[in-house]
Amino acid sequence: MKLVKPKKNLGQHFLTDLGIARRIADTVDAYPDIPVLEIGPGMGVLTQYLVTKNRDVKAVEIDSESVAFLYENYPKLCDNIIGDDFLRMDLNEIFAGKQFVLTGNYPYDISSQIFFKMLDYKELIPCCTGMIQREVALRIASAPGCKAYGILSVLIQAWYDVEYLFTVDENVFNPPPKVKSAVIRMTRNSVTELGCDEKLFKRLVKTVFNQRRKMLRGSIKQMFSKDHMPSPDFFTMDIMTKRPEQLSVKQFVELTNVVEKVLQ
Template sequence: MAQKNTKKDYNSSKSNNGEIRAKKHLGQHFLKDEIIAERIGDTLSLDGYTNVLEIGPGMGVLTKYLIKKEVNVIAMDLDSESIKYLKGNYPNENLEILEADFLKYDLSQIFGKEQFAITGNFPYNISTQIVFKMLENKERIPEFTGMFQKEVAQRICEKEGSKAYGILSLLTQAFYEAEYLFTVPPAVFNPPPKVDSGVIRLKRKADYSIPCDEKFFFRVVKTAFQQRRKTLRNSLKSFGLSNSIKEDIIFGKRPEQLSVSEFIALTQKLENDTISTDQ
């Protein structure tokens, strides 16, 4: 008999190894379409790395395609039911199954010091946090692919000039080339979400260093977009702009009008302005 739904468990997926409940508080929607799962697995180029971290494997629909490749796979999930199911159904010498919370996990503990890619069907409720943590560890992550809520996937890949372009787009594209690959309808999930999903690929730039202080760059971007309707002259007042820098044409623009390279140039101007006003 199927288990009764609760606030945390809104559906269940039956298998030969029992039931795995899709838990609302974990943002779980189990992908059930094998073709789409294989397509997501094939988004990885496997260029320059032999290790893959899968986040939120659930019942392993994507995992089964990853372990067919010549890579070492770690499947990480904080759902103990999923972990038990995976261990019972996917014993494989190139697969490690890890019960852990990605957002809290020290990534220096996996794959030694080697490079690794990240992929997965990411829980909607933490997907942007996953991207930001990936950026914190970009030195080890040459590629990142996976499925998001379509709106978030589009935002990550959006270019300047769009209302969807923002902090997530700009900080990601400062270090990675972003590509929106394909859309996935709700019907291929159990339970189906209320929105479409989108699959993306991020490939780290050959030179992913930026010619300004990285922490200061992040601060400039976040401060500018907190008041995105204002011109930079007004949204960046807290930086103590000198009278001379305020006259620069770039400060008459709004943040969504600036490309990644222009935001880097803006950060450099602010760095130099801070130096000159301190003297």
């Protein structure tokens, strides 16, 4: 059996600890009755446990060498191995518009992009689990007031409840990454509408966190043109003395509505 050589340009770090692979696979059991889509299966260390769960499993893999390996070693899964770039796919086509759990040992360099795409398809993905860089996991799970709290924290927590499940050391990968990893689970909360313009909400969050050291009264000015600047009273509101990491999702929603009135 010829093994797949990890490719640096794809950010491949193959998990070698089967016990951890089984634990990651078991995180999808939070939603046991819907299909599973695995991103970046590599040589199938996680896949081998997912396919035992008596549910539809599909795997998306961009590396042609890994796809060939999976075809050879998981013949029963052949029709469900998708050789494609997850970030370019229409997720409505994966399970004919049905909901699914998203999971995987995500490439570190595109994990944030994967989760932004998850948000675009949040009605299709009630649960997302998997392993990512520990720093990113802490960021996603972080509460307001913490140093790690940022764009990903707010945008994901607006729609998902986040659980930081466990940390994974570097020495269980080939090749070992230079950082620790972590396994998380994100489960859709009860929010169906934010109560504000979602595009403006996203723009606001990104704008103020891009200058996170500034108080809001300084960073939020970028939301407005010189010809459409708010009145001085706008910048004297109590919230304007806060920095973005101090605001909850609810406060960001409220601030979005205030900004929208000015922009109208």
